[in-house]
Amino acid sequence: MKKFYILIVTLVLSISSSADTFIVNSQSSFNNALSASSSGDIIEWTSGTYSNIFMDITKAGITVKAATAGEVIFNGSSRVEIDADNITFSGFQYIGGNIGTSHVVRIYGSNVFFTNVNISQYTSYKYLIIQDQSQYTTVSYCNFENRINTPDQNILSILVSSSQAGFHKIQYCSFKNFSGSTPGGDAGVEPIRIGVSSTAMYESKSIVEYCYFTQCNGDGEIISHKARQCVYRYNTFDDNPYAELVLRHGDAGIVYGNFFTNGYGGIRIQEASDHLIFNNYFSGLTNRSLNLNNGSTDRLNNILIAYNTFVNSAPIDMENGTNEAENVTLANNIFAYPSDSELFEDVTGIETWIGNIANGTLGSANSTNFTLTDPLLATNGQGYYEITVTSPAIDNSVAGFPTLPIYSDLNYDNNILLDIILNARPSIITDKDVGCEEYNASSVVKPHVNEDNTGPTYLMPTLSVSNSIKNLDNGINFYPNPVKDSDITFNFNFNINTLVTIELYDLKGQKLKTLVNKHYSNGTYTNKIDFSSGVYLLVFNVKDTFSNTSISKTERLIKL
Template identity: 40%
Template sequence: MGKAVSGDIIIMVNGTYKDADISIKNSGITVKAATEGGAIFNGATMFKVLGSNDTIRGFQFKNIDIAKGEVCEIAGNFNLLTQCNFFNCTSKHYIHTDGGSHDNEKSYCNIEAKPPIMNGNCAIQITPSPTVVSNTMIRFCTFLNFGGEGGDFGNEPIRIGLGVEQNNTSGCIVEYCYFENVGLGDSESISLKSTFNVIRYNTCNNNPRAQFVFRTGNKNSAYGNFFINSGGIRIKEGGNHMIYNNYFGGEAQFQSLQLMNFKLNKKAKVGEPLSNIFVFHNTFYNPGQIKLGGAGDNPPQNVQFANNIFYKNSGTVFSDPNNNIIFTNNLYFGGAILGVPSDKKEFFNIDPLLVKNSFGYYSLSAKSPAINNAGANYPDILKNAVVDNDADLQLDIEGKPRPKEKTEKDIGCDEFTTAKSVNNPLKKSEAGPSYLVNVVSSPNTIIPVTTSKKHSRYRNI
């Protein structure tokens, strides 16, 4: 690896590698397993990517024990970590992207079973710099089966920033990822502690004890996500957060949406009370409770719910109301108590005529009163200065086009149209490494192809 130059491909023969200490210092090279999933690291293994434009592909990191070390550290720029499996690794982090690095991607990886003994240390840590925008992308990854005590255990699957980094512009995207049964590791499936991040098109399925959490930072967006029998979104601190085009459905032990009444820790100089929170065009179908943060000395300020559908058969839709919540043009129906005062400009008590669609969630039927009935009396979604966050609501939750005019859009998360869906609730098999079901252990034939007198380039056949 030390002799490789840009364009070289290094292929590791299939097998088990114990106590490997690998540093990729050069740029523009690919390091991969002969067969994806066939090269397995264990023991006290650490994998460092110090170069840029490198690709790491097809490895398994299983049962690694490095105490406070990191299984994979990424310090360069424009690197790709893909088709890797991280399972039961006793480590500080599974993957850490260092501050000052940027435009790195993790895709089609499985992040599973981080041991409870390593509480306080999340699986993926993104460190945003005060001067360099991270632009990290996490996509098509699976996050499964974290054990522990639940609550604020500190074993989050993803944490983007720390409290002291709340004002750092991160610009990270988490998209098309699948979360299941991670709530015992920590109540936060994703913990946002920085600014200008986008969480979109992810699926939480049977993930009842965890939420996506806006802990600190500002101007973060969550849209196009499916929460099915799962906790939803909790907003603890910061301002100008946008929650739109999401689906919340089924039973959950945690709230579908929770606004918190937060008191600033002036001594720690971390965090700030909630303000300017906008919840637009979401569908809540028999969701967990929605808490509005009313109790305490610092209720959320300037919170607006517009063009949402609330369908609930029993219980109460809203709890902890406060006078700083504005409701505009929402539909609600079912046997549940609404829990907040209302009039016809705020809530229309009418059946939205939802039906279970071919993807397994409830969307608009052809005669739904939500069609073409959105109100326009709500502020524009803030455009993300770093990432395209569909601030003009051109798309619905399935990625289908919405009309340009606000009043021509449908209420709720989906638009009734014959356009083709490009996003739907993910199945576990649609994310993560493609080889996990059938790992091929026999090595492929590797043929050296001489490209110069100084080195050889290898190709895999």
């Protein structure tokens, strides 16, 4: 019997525990292993390509994984249902199968960790559906791509319960290359939809963070928000020529820290109330960077748009007329260098404008609502606009906009204490910079995620260091960040066994603790960060013990 060891690294002790591992390579051997397994056991698929495999996972507390991540490929009518709690499902590829009107993955259980999975070129309904009875499901480092059929079924669907919030997280995933019968139309091929119109009054409290969306052309909505109190943060929406993020039915869509670049649009606020749009970057958008709908159903009300940077894009469309949005506040934004002739169109005249900087022809907006000056932005080496040392945006915010609400059990930056790249902002409003960033000469404005650091680790590009160590940015990933509770998870993905050192420092450069100092290769390890709220530094060092080559990097860690 093969032994498997789970390592939990904390600041105070390490604990190892053993479990039984079942090696499987067929439908029958999987079924037998599942029947014999108990909580804590592992079912491990041997590397290979398998057809027509249905995994109906009904035993709680087990792990189902590929022996080597990425080397187990399912096709034909293969699919999976997870009907139990506390399941880890990891390392598989579903490529080129055909399951007709079934879903590739269906999750009923709670506390499911679904990670490092690639689903591509499947004929199916949804790629992944999280049922309404599920809670605390995490989907991380997965790729969802190029579904073959195009009818009215979204790609990743989170259903919402009337009796309990879901608290799901979608992290570090990539969504790519979806088409539809009418690109950008209403074909229902949204990469992510949370809720449906009939359940929009219920709370989901789900978070989509650090995900990458490109060429999502199957529908006009990249993300369709149809539930209350969901957060969309630190994502990259790039090169989507027909679609945008859309806040539909369901109050309190919270959108911050995202990059919307080189596409059709940024955000369409379609329905409902209490939406928050802050700390976002909009550039190179050809149709509109922001749109407030004036529909008669679920009329827009109480919308805050603050600390965003809109640059080199088509006008912002406020849609005046019947049923125009009410109680809209635009505060401390930068509007500059429009690609079209005007910055705004169809302004209603009933918006509240506070502390905004504008450069360019205003269009229908009133000039008295702005500081009309060049914000002195410059493109950096990555091609993104950022404020310069003499910018009038620095320390120039104006108070008076609505206070961001606190929602129970939903963690977000409601005091705007961070900027788009997680630099600290002052707590005093008038000391904050206007726009999405807080000026810092040593920081570079650029997206947190791209095609190279999202999706399964085995599909990420590698950089040879003595032909052995993967690019450190890809080799170590950690989440969540910011962290509210005490646990932070590190994913290690290296070509060989390496010596990993992770140390925690305060901003004064004082070392607080060595979190990790051990040899690792691939794996997931959890650390407990028992410190007060604040900003810390994680210093990573990875050493190839064969060649004696090492590489290092430093990342900010926010403890809320």
